[in-house]
Each structure stands twice: as C-alpha cells, then as structure tokens.
Amino acid sequence: MAFAPSPIPSRTQYVLEAIKHSILTGGLTPGQPLVEAELAAGFGVSKTPVREALKTLAGTGLVVMSQFKGVTVRTVDAAMAHEVYDVRMLLEPEALRRSLARHASLEAAREALVRADEAADRAERSLANREFHRALYLPCGNPLLARMLDEVRDQAALVSTVAWAAVPSWEREAAEHREILRLALAGDADGAARALHDHIASFVQRAFPEETTHDQH
Template structure:
C-alpha cells in the first residue's frame, strides 16, 4: 500500500517559496551563504521551518549543504548546466511527442506563453516560461517521465537565471517558444519535438560553452 507524503507545514512552505523566489530571480546569488538565524529573522519564524526549507531545496538541487561551509546557493557552471540540460534533451522532446500523440490540449501552454510575453519582471517571465515547458510534457501519459522532468525544473530555472543575468535573451527564446507551439498546434509532432530539442540545445550551448563558468 502506497502512502502519500506528509504535507509541508505552512511556515516551512512559505520560507521555501520565498528562498526559491530569491534564488530564481537572482536576489540570492550563486555561492551566497544562507544562514538559518538570518533567514529566520527576515521571515519572522523560528529556525526550524528555515532548516526544513533548506533541506527541501538541497533535495531539488538549488542549494548545497556542506559540513564546513554551511548552506550556500548552488553555483552554476558549464558542467552543471550541461548535465541538467542533457536530461532535458533526452526526455523533454519525447514527452512532448507523446503528449501530442494523446491529443493533449495546449491551451495552458498558450496561456503561459502569453503570460511570459506580458511579464513585467524577470521573476514573472521565468515562472511563465517554466509553466510553458511543463504544459508541453504534462500530458505525456507516463507519470515517471513527468516526475523526472519535474525534478530538474528548478535546476534548469537556476541555469536560466544565471544565463539571463549575463545575456538577457528572452526575446529570442520567446520566438522559439512560439514556433514550438505553432508546430504543435498544427499537429506536427516530429517538427515540434525537433524544434524543442534545438531550443534547449542552442540555449545551453550559447550560454554555457563547455569549460566556461558564469
């Protein structure tokens, strides 16, 4: 018999989302120390929800816990970026292909694309972009495949955040998103999957040439 995971307490969830927002918008920089007492004071909570939030974020790959350095925001380099994006390249186009084979609705993906176009700041744009990609694979029909892609979403968003700080290439990526959606709506599963593969591959090649670090 399978048991559902226990829900995260509300204070822990609040702290978790606040720290994640800071990381994914660049407010908390890669390598920056995350001190429990300072975060607890900032959010008006005890250290317990902060500690639990940091453990969860370590599990998603956004922070690193070290016996000597404490907790820090994960540093993004070419090796890390290529590892994360290799997983996306292997899985995401196939998941999109399967979603289209199941005649999945693309309304939510279209809505996310519109929100990204109308975003007033980087945080809003980043969230909309993440939702656009997720809506492409969400209906693939394989829960394990969906979970595997969900598990790298935060790390992929961190890679994008760091890359955009050096080169804000949102307009180019928005055009590529529109082309992926156009092909998908036209029923061209192979074309949409190829466009998605090229979109993911070109971004990481452009932003993180092998051997470089941002």
C-alpha cells in the first residue's frame, strides 16, 4: 500500500503541542471549553487529530473530559496543586539523591538555569525551569521513577502558570534553583535534597495556601 501513516500522527502532534503551549502560557485558561470543531477550524485540520490530541492531554492531566461539560482546560485549585506537588515532594528529592550518588553530570541543569535567566517571556522561563528539575531527576538510575515524575510535569507547569499569573515570584525560585545546584555540585546530597524539598513545598504553600476550615479543632 502506498499510504503512509505519518501525516495523521504529525498533525496530532502539532495540534497537541499547540494546545499545550496555549494552556501553559495562559492563552487557554483553566475551565475554558475546548470545542473540537472550533479547534479543528482554527488549526486547519479535521476533528480526528484534535480528538486524539485532547485524549493525550487528558491523560497528562491538562484537560478534563466530561460527559456533560465536554472537554475543558483543567481547573487549578489548592487541592489539585497540593496533590501534584505532594507527589513531587515525595519523589524528586530522592531522585536527586540517587542522581548524585551515581555522580551524574549536572551540566544540563546548569544550562537550564542560564536559559531561565535569559528567558524572553513567562512560557520560555517555565520551560527552562521544568528542564532544570528534569535534569536533576532524570539520571537517577530508575527509569520508572523518572517516568512517574515526567507524568506530573505538565500539571506542575499548569500550577506554576496560574500561580505566576497571580504572583510573579520567579526571581525567588531562580535563587532557590541556584542554591540547589550549588549544594549538588558541592556533593552535599542531603543538603541539596532538603533544599529541593523546601523549594517545592514553599512554592505551593505560598501560591495555594491549604484550606484549614475543616481541620480546626
């Protein structure tokens, strides 16, 4: 057969990346409906790649599919933010410890910090920050652990996008990133892991204070 299967996946990938970029830069806002026909017309494609892209985005937690509401951009609230960041607090510091125990190169993390400092806009800075964190956990030696952290990256980026729109705090986060890298390069695995944990915890607590009304005694 002369038919090549590549055009549909490439269109799907194009639509997927475009929608994801719009969500992570605030072009598409939490709760906003994503109508297949409108998106297809906007991208100049059929509904099929749009439908496939939305399914993938639902799998990564960026959009929500509902029988009644259709597809919408995931809404970020304190509960969602703490759920995602709790996973990061549990897994990322341990992954960093393991990366350092294996004497992994941290050059990619250093380069990501430079890109974050030189970023022209919030989207570029967010991407560089994600690359920094990934460069710390990716060489941990456990592909499943790295994959689990990869799976929450987009949701974490959505949380930070919403938080930065309300309170731009990336200068503080950049300083914390530099301190984490300094400790890691110095071989202080416990110090670097602790700084990473505190960095993740302080961001989500500052941006999304937990509701305490039903915890009061």
